[in-house]
Amino acid sequence: MTTGLQLEGLHKELGGRTIVENLSLDVATGELVCLLGPSGCGKTTTLRMIAGFLEPESGRVVVAGHDVTSLPPEKRPSAMVFQNYALWPHMTVTKNVAFPLRLAKRPRAEIAERVAKVLELVNLTHHKDSRPGRISGGEQQRTALARALVQEPAVLLLDEPLSNLDAKLRVRVREDIREIQQRLGITTVMVTHDQDEAMAMADRIAVMNDGRIEQVSSPQELYSDPQTEFVATFVGSLNKVEGRLEPHGLTPEAGLTSAIRPEAVAVVPASSDGALDAEVVRVTPHGHFAEVKVKTLGEVELVSFVTGPPPAEGDQVGVRLGEVWRFRDGKRVR
């Protein structure tokens, strides 16, 4: 497979502070990669360097084999969907979408045809003559997407595309975007701080922290095999215990953190084989499962997800521990 987008050793400082540090990432053609991380981790800065709004101190941006590092945004084969959509309020939906093609001096007939096609793709034909201020947030979002897609960009950039939509719409729109992206086979980089969104849409997720990529993996692998403490903590929920936690007990060990996912903590009847004695501290029902906090091995508190009928608070139970990860200096160790 050819590489749709290569980032090679990107480095960016703003106001004397390092925002992105020696970042490298390959995105295959047709792949959707998510940059996931907390605010201030450098994910948006990275996206803006790909789009050309920021110039890296060092490093290269290569799109489909062409080095575009020194090109201004208007000369790059990428198209971006902005977080606030950035639609031009004085133009209709059609004019917004047609603008990139008019700039490219395409023939009138071709513009009309391509705009009509892309508006149909995002299901906006009935609003083609409306101004952006007159349509809903979801429709504005689709207009912004259409304006990017009509350019047939080599790389599609999505900056928190769903953050301004309400929760219900968000789930539907992310499916729509993913479906269109896969159908067109368009290389895509998306920035988000929402792990659910990243999990649901991405082929691979690059978790960023403090200007660096912590791990690039498929959503499943990221969850079940995190390489750093940050990734394990940021994605999903996690029990953390200082020292060396093992299925049969806890040994104190300086600088070592043990971690176990709630799904790997099984609550079993008291004095079951191979189980630790525990006491139920708190039960929080969530409908299809309950979050059960137990105290074991003295003062160690662990959270478990229980799908059957949950125990009552104060019950004496047993816990059986599954896979435990251990981290030293934030890195995964044996």
Next chain:
Amino acid sequence: MRTLVKVLISLFMFLLAVFIVGPLVWLASRAFAAEWRYPDLWPTGFTLRWWRVVVDDPMVVVALQNSATFASLTVLISAAICLPAAYAFSRYQFPGRRFMLVALFAVNAFPKMGLFVALASLFYALQLMQTVLGVLIVHVLGTVVFMTWIPAAAFSAVPRSLEEAARDAGAGPFRVFWSVTLPMALPAILVAAIMSFIASWDEAQGTYLVGAPDYMTMPTQMYSLVLNYPSQVSAVFSILLSVPSAGLLLLVRKQIMGGQLAEGFQIK
């Protein structure tokens, strides 16, 4: 009690209206009065004679042409100079930015006449007295504050992401300004242009000092007419002078009420 307050408020508003509208009504009736001397309560009759005096005066026609020409040129020159400055004020941080913004405004704080006298000595040295250029400079100076402050605020109100989106779509910096920033700021620029037109149309002191007697505009012409004719003529002239201003103000009423003007005069 409450009715009393209401009555008092109504009375106050009525008096206020009398003080504001009264002189205008008086002015308007005076323009049609045949003769109207103290202590007569009413004019002796109504006539269009004074209008004919004004309209038939060839100097007035010239003054009208001059005024229209100067005001239009002033707006164009002012826009050409001030709009780029306004864009710079709104989009770039540079040393002395705030100082310059305030300084533009502060010019209006000095008595105009003092300013013009200083300007006149400069104009003598540069041989700009009694020249079109000299008059234009005086007029443009009076419009700088409108043409800078109001558009600057409007440019600032255009979100940067909208300009970035245009860059991303393939537009160079100039095309971005032309297709996105300028159209979005256009209502405010129109307000600024009309305020400038009115300022230039009404400008009398500086024009008199620099332009008279070669370049007489409507306001300066009025000065000489007032001295040479009965007061009815000046009433006619006042009406002629205020019609374009009032008309233009009505035209942009919505924008001014909508806060474009107020928004313009904020230091950011």
